[in-house]
Amino acid sequence: HVQLVESGGGSVQPGGSLRLSCVVSGDTASTYCMGWFRQAPGQLREGVAVIDSDGDIAYADSLKGRFTISADNAKNTLYLQMNNLKPEDTAMYYCAADVRSSCRNIVVGSPNWWGQGTQVTVS
Numbered sequence: 001h002v003q004l005v006e007s008g009g010g011s012v013q014p015g016g017s018l019r020l021s022c023v024v025s026g027d028t029a030s031t032y033c034m035g036w037f038r039q040a041p042g043q044l045r046e047g048v049a050v051i052d053s054d055g056d057i058a059y060a061d062s063l064k065g066r067f068t069i070s071a072d073n074a075k076n077t078l079y080l081q082m083n084n085l086k087p088e089d090t091a092m093y094y095c096a097a098d099v100r101s102s103c104r105n106i107v108v109g110s111p112n113w114w115g116q117g118t119q120v121t122v123s
Contacts, residue, residue: 014085085120
């Protein structure tokens, strides 16, 4: 079982940057696939990025080049660096985890575990 707590959201102007953090506790995080998904009001969940226990990374095609996912296993913390933010990035962002073989669950916004979310508003 995994517990996830996000922080770092806020309001920013277009073109600005934010870094989200997610502290992971419970079972050893390195055994899982970790990532982020987001959900805007009235919209479906959208996978943002995933990183597996081998360090392999995948991004939503529309976000490549602006968002960077990283993990500090020593600190049990997952990060999402978001640059050149756009109004369409406005959403609740959720840290997520699933078993190693199920990264796709995060990609489609249906992971086994997720945090309470942190709001990102770009305007």
